[in-house]
Amino acid sequence: MRALVEIEDLSVEILRGRGKNGQVLPILRHIDLSVEKGEVLGLVGESGCGKTMTILALMGLLPEGGRISTGKIWFQDRELTALSRREIEALRGKRITTIFQEPMTSLNPLLSIGEQMKEILYRHEGLKGKANRDKCVSLLQAVKIPEAEKIYDYYPFKLSGGMRQRVMIAMALSCEPELIIADEPTTALDVTTQAQILDLFNELRGRTRSSFIFVTHDLGIIAEIADRTAVIYAGYVVEECSVAALFERPLHPYTDGLMRSRMGRRNSNRANLYSIPGVVPVPGNMPPGCPFAPRCTYTTEQCRAELPPLAIPSLPEIEGGHKVRCWRQVS
Ligand SMILES: Nc1ncnc2c1ncn2[C@@H]1O[C@H](COP(=O)(O)OP(=O)(O)O)[C@@H](O)[C@H]1O
Ligand SMILES: [Mg+2]
Known part of the structure; x- marks a missing residue:
């Protein structure tokens, strides 16, 4: 039996410009994700990593010039990518609904x-x-x-x-949807309101039978709301595991960096503020090898040359559901 949502090997690119000067920008690369019935999947990563684009691909709402170049998306045994515009519109707003960051828009x-x-x-x-x-x-x-x-x-x-x-x-x-997608629904709100809305989400998930995809750049929110999480970096899933495992033992240096920046923010001592050095690479200007290599403290020759697979680490104490895309964990 398939999960409620299954994203298999999804790649998305955007065509910018036309003719000779046209450029194909790879935005998402070979993303595998699934959401079980009743589950809350957290999608986390810095701004520009491809969270919204993943949602838009799932909703059949890619922007102008955007297209799915590889992969399939399944929703309840139906392949969304093969549905007509009318069929997908009938699902949207009823079976799959979205809540975006800025309600005014x-x-x-x-x-x-x-x-x-x-x-x-x-x-x-x-x-x-x-x-x-x-x-x-x-x-x-x-x-x-x-x-x-x-x-x-x-x-x-x-x-x-x-x-x-x-x-x-x-x-x-x-319409009591099977899937509710919330894309940074609290980011535009002040801290108190944010906490109230998160409480509401938590209450709703207990009351409805819906599954959720909860998108955020904030690991603190993942901790409060999600069951499982996928960390997205530069269009790749770099780590995927239960939320418990994520906080107990983040395996990707990027996840670890997000975690440390989060802790820094809680601490009132500004000297302790940590932020990951460098910035997210932009599509069309990706480094070869691991996309995080230029910002990572553990980078080796291999990291610069070759993309690591998303694989279950060979550490004996790691549960099977934990996957990470990092050469340090590949034996
Ligand atoms: N319409 C567009 N044309 C070209 N590039 C885009 C477009 N929309 C988003 N992008 C690029 O796609 C990447 C992923 O964006 P997005 O999914 O919005 O990130 P996130 O939601 O994680 O902040 C970013 O590099 C962004 O600049
Ligand atoms: Mg976004």
């Missing part, structure tokens, strides 16, 4: 909250009139929006960022 400023919520329930479930309104209000209540009846008639600009994100979550829950 996802909400239509010209329509009231109720009008936007109503539309989803009408389109996908054929709900009308009072039944539709009642369901919308109960969804707003489910995401702990006070005075839901009143908020139903509000326009988005009247709500705070946190409240708008709650509305987006309510909309994402409308």
Whole structure:
């Protein structure tokens, strides 16, 4: 039996420019990921590593010039990459829903909250009139929006960022989707609101049967919300394991660097602030070999020359589900 979502050997590239000057930029490289029923998969990595692009490929929403160059994506035994535009549109918003970072860009400023919520329930479930309104209000209540009846008639600009994100979550829950994808849903919020929204997600995952893909650049959020995690660097998955294993024993130097920067941030002593030296390489200008080699303290000749496989390390104490793409762990 397949998992709910299976991404197999997914590569995505973007064509920039035309004709002779046209350039093919590799964005994602041979990504393998799966999400089980009821599971929360955390996708973590610095900005520009390919998290959003992975989501967009899964949703069939790659930007202009973008295409899948290798691989397949399965959702409940259906190959998404082989579906027609209409078939995939029928899944989106109903079976697979998304919550993005900035709710103001996802909400239509010209329509009231109720009008936007109503539309989803009408389109996908054929709900009308009072039944539709009642369901919308109960969804707003489910995401702990006070005075839901009143908020139903509000326009988005009247709500705070946190409240708008709650509305987006309510909309994402409308049709009881099998998969909810949240792409940095708390990044634009202040710390207190962020904590409240994370609490809400945690509560929802206990209450719904949905699976989640939770995208973040913050390992602290992974710790709070995910069951399993994939660390993405420069378009590659570099480490994949349970969250417990990730915090107990990160095996990739990149993951370790993310972990150390995180701890530095918690510490009030600025002298202890750590950040990984260098920057994420840009597509079209990737180093040969391991993409992390230029920033890594353990780099050898082999790292500079050859890409390591994503493999289960040969350490006896490592559980089978833990995979890492690093020459140090390949025997
Ligand atoms: N429309 C686009 N055209 C060309 N490159 C893009 C486009 N969108 C994103 N990219 C590049 O793809 C890479 C991955 O981006 P993205 O998936 O948005 O990263 P993340 O979500 O992890 O911050 C980045 O190098 C980014 O610059
Ligand atoms: Mg992103």
